[in-house]
Amino acid sequence: AELDKWAKKAGLKYFGAATDSPGQRERAGYEAVYPQYDEIMWESGEFHQTTPTNGMKWLFTEPQRGVYNFTEGEIVASRANAERYVLRCHALVWHSQLAPWVTATNWTKDELKTIIHDHITNVMGHWKGRCYAWDVVNEALNEDGTYRSSVFYDTLGEDFIKYAFQVAHETDPNAKLYYNDYNLEYPGAKVSGAARIVSMLQNAGIHIDGVGLQSHLTAEGHPTIDQHIDAISTFTRLGVEVALTELDVRLTLPATPALLAKQSQGYKNIVGACAQVKGCIGVTIWDFYDPFSWVPATFAGQGLPLLWYANFTKHPAYYGVLAALKNA
Numbered sequence: 001a002e003l004d005k006w007a008k009k010a011g012l013k014y015f016g017a018a019t020d021s022p023g024q025r026e027r028a029g030y031e032a033v034y035p036q037y038d039e040i041m042w043e044s045g046e047f048h049q050t051t052p053t054n055g056m057k058w059l060f061t062e063p064q065r066g067v068y069n070f071t072e073g074e075i076v077a078s079r080a081n082a083e084r085y086v087l088r089c090h091a092l093v094w095h096s097q098l099a100p101w102v103t104a105t106n107w108t109k110d111e112l113k114t115i116i117h118d119h120i121t122n123v124m125g126h127w128k129g130r131c132y133a134w135d136v137v138n139e140a141l142n143e144d145g146t147y148r149s150s151v152f153y154d155t156l157g158e159d160f161i162k163y164a165f166q167v168a169h170e171t172d173p174n175a176k177l178y179y180n181d182y183n184l185e186y187p188g189a190k191v192s193g194a195a196r197i198v199s200m201l202q203n204a205g206i207h208i209d210g211v212g213l214q215s216h217l218t219a220e221g222h223p224t225i226d227q228h229i230d231a232i233s234t235f236t237r238l239g240v241e242v243a244l245t246e247l248d249v250r251l252t253l254p255a256t257p258a259l260l261a262k263q264s265q266g267y268k269n270i271v272g273a274c275a276q277v278k279g280c281i282g283v284t285i286w287d288f289y290d291p292f293s294w295v296p297a298t299f300a301g302q303g304l305p306l307l308w309y310a311n312f313t314k315h316p317a318y319y320g321v322l323a324a325l326k327n328a
């Protein structure tokens with residue numbers, strides 16, 4: 001019961017771990033560990049929040065136009081609700097893991113707005129009242145703070161963001177609406193870009209509640225605690241909350257004691273920064289169990305980014321996180 005308990009003592013609303021429906025886990029062949037995995041995920045008290053890593057994405061929820069499927073997302077969401085976990089819901093409008101039909105046609109502006117409208121009202125409507133927060137728009141920015149090219153931006157310009165947040169607020173007025181992206185954990189052009197999105201929505205009178213800092217970091221080159229505090233404060237100063245939404249700290253294999261110490265410091269810096277800035281409200285690690293991480297499939301030669309090894313012993317970084325929470 002350590003992580004969530006100490007997070008709450010540090011003033012956070014929750015400490016959680018994202019998880020997936022068994023059919024979507026990165027590595028097959030791990031069925032034998034599910035009981036032990038589920039015990040830590042749902043029974044140990046370490047976590048009190050979760051996010052489905054895949055099942056609520058467009059590819060799964062609206063694979064064909066107007067054909068909705070909530071099966072994968074419900075596997076995680078219904079367990080989370082039954083356990084009274086805080087549920088973050090992820091993600092409504094994103095260029096990746098998008099159903100192929102969305103990019104297969106050159107839509108007019110009005111057609112694409114209807115598509116966005118129908119997707120949000122149906123998907124968000126399905127989980128209405130059950131999500132603490134929704135990632136309404138995910139990863140709309142390039143590293144230099146300009147907008148990323150996507151079917152949404154290329155067709156509608158930045159209005160796609162305004163429209164998505166507007167429809168989201170009408171659909172579930174009680175859900176916190178987030179803009180979510182990676183590389184927002186230290187000051188720079190991308191943080192300025194995300195701040196610009198927050199201000200754009202606020203100036204237009206459109207509801208936005210939070211910015212999600214995905215926090216996919218590396219052990220070798222993680223930012224300092226002061227850089228994290230600076231970036232987080234950029235958003236809280238605008239009057240929105242911040243959450244660490246997909247935290248992991250990957251390393252180059254093989255792991256050495258020196259690298260594991262750097263990984264621990266990386267976790268400690270960012271969790272400590274969140275605990276120290278009022279307005280940074282919670283931390284989600286992107287799964288807790290190394291074999292189910294997205295990292296090895298994406299970055300050749302890198303891995304072990306989470307807090308529990310394959311044999312369910314804990315990384316040194318687990319104690320780094322605890323120390324950050326206890327010292328806050």
Ligand code: G3I
Nearest residue numbers: 023024025026027028053054096097138182214246293294
């Ligand atoms: O759907 C198939 C399934 O049928 C099959 O059994 C399984 C076997 O491995 O593969 C499944 O597809 C995979 C899917 O995850 C579900 O596991 C894809 O190949 C794989 O590419 C996909 O990766 C996900 C990735 O988003 C896609 O961009 C990761 O699990 C997920 O953790 C990751 O999460 C993203 C956040 O949503 C946004 N921020 C970045 C983060 C990391 O990429």
